[in-house]
Amino acid sequence: QGTRVGFYQTSCPRAETIVRSVVQSAVNSNAAVAPGLLRMFFHDCFVNGCDASILIDGSSSEKTAAPNSLLRGFEVIDAAKTQLETACPGVVSCADILALAARDSVVQTGGTGWSVPLGRRDGLVSRAADTANLPAFNDPVSVQIRKFTDKGLNTQDLVALSGAHTLGTAACTLFSYRLYNFNSTNGPDPSIDPAFLPTLQNLCPNGGDGTVRVDLDNGSGGRFDNSYYANLRNRRGVLESDAALWNDPTTQRFVQRFLGVRGLLGLTFNVEFGRSMVRMGNIEVKSGTQGEIRRVCTAIN
Ligand code: HEM
Ligand SMILES: [Ca+2]
Numbered sequence: 001q002g003t004r005v006g007f008y009q010t011s012c013p014r015a016e017t018i019v020r021s022v023v024q025s026a027v028n029s030n031a032a033v034a035p036g037l038l039r040m041f042f043h044d045c046f047v048n049g050c051d052a053s054i055l056i057d058g059s060s061s062e063k064t065a066a067p068n069s070l071l072r073g074f075e076v077i078d079a080a081k082t083q084l085e086t087a088c089p090g091v092v093s094c095a096d097i098l099a100l101a102a103r104d105s106v107v108q109t110g111g112t113g114w115s116v117p118l119g120r121r122d123g124l125v126s127r128a129a130d131t132a133n134l135p136a137f138n139d140p141v142s143v144q145i146r147k148f149t150d151k152g153l154n155t156q157d158l159v160a161l162s163g164a165h166t167l168g169t170a171a172c173t174l175f176s177y178r179l180y181n182f183n184s185t186n187g188p189d190p191s192i193d194p195a196f197l198p199t200l201q202n203l204c205p206n207g208g209d210g211t212v213r214v215d216l217d218n219g220s221g222g223r224f225d226n227s228y229y230a231n232l233r234n235r236r237g238v239l240e241s242d243a244a245l246w247n248d249p250t251t252q253r254f255v256q257r258f259l260g261v262r263g264l265l266g267l268t269f270n271v272e273f274g275r276s277m278v279r280m281g282n283i284e285v286k287s288g289t290q291g292e293i294r295r296v297c298t299a300i301n
């Protein structure tokens with residue numbers, strides 16, 4: 001694998017500091033940037049590897065595809081790149097900026113953080129059609145596991161990385177079918193806590209504005225903590241794909257371990273999340289003479 005911690009130590013010693021300060025000030029002025037950047041890194045890595053293919057502008061690039069339509073925080077990556085090009089022209093890849101910004105977003109919202117192996121190079125292709133294999137909000141667990149396995153990630157990685165939903169929001173349009181007409185039953189998804197259902201129905205009225213956004217981690221959308229898993233156990237997952245992690249016995253076991261259920265070998269969410277992020281960050285990484293270091297993150301050189 002082609003990444004290592006401290007890759008820019010001599011070529012651009014201030015690289016990590018620059019990204020951190022840009023992310024910090026962006027998150028301070030708009031908290032929604034933190035979940036935006038975390039999700040952006042996932043959507044980059046799962047399509048042609050972690051190569052900043054997600055950042056390319058154009059009429060049929062990845063960012064124009066439906067699964068990427070709600071991504072937020074592109075301007076933060078551009079701002080970091082501008083500062084890095086002044087400090088060390090042509091050295092730091094946009095793919096590495098994404099990896100650092102994802103970590104810094106977690107730290108900025110209360111997570112522990114991890115050392116980020118660096119040295120990714122930027123990709124030369126970005127095609128909307130390639131986004132078809134991204135996990136979807138209604139994927140059953142078997143499909144989620146397959147999509148992660150296809151990228152070299154296991155079931156624990158799936159449950160740990162889904163813990164990213166401890167931050168951020170989802171648009172009503174992506175889950176309101178669960179509240180009113182689940183699987184054409186004309187009723188709600190029976191796996192939702194009946195005491196939680198009215199809360200979601202109030203936030204997303206039937207036939208209402210589908211762009212309204214609701215915390216994925218009820219009561220703790222701005223804080224990087226364990227609460228997402230407690231919500232899953234309490235049948236308060238918002239997305240069908242999240243609720244499914246509790247409803248399936250294999251993934252439920254990992255949820256319980258992240259919750260520290262007695263009798264099961266405990267897993268510390270913050271630690272395992274960092275480990276799984278490093279694994280995700282090494283998907284199909286380009287190094288050596290592959291790819292390039294972009295001058296601006298939105299276009300191939
Ligand atoms: C089976 C896997 C996954 C599925 C099906 C999934 C699906 C979704 C969906 C449908 C949303 C709502 C998007 C919106 O309405 O704007 C969302 C949000 C989010 N996802 Fe995931 N996701 C998955 C895994 C991940 C992973 C691995 C990460 C990062 C490591 C991640 C990070 C996030 C974040 C932070 C948000 C909130 C975005 C915001 O507030 O702007 N997700 N996800
Ligand atoms: Ca990519």
Ligand SMILES: [Ca+2]
Binds near residue numbers: 167
């Ligand atoms: Ca949270």
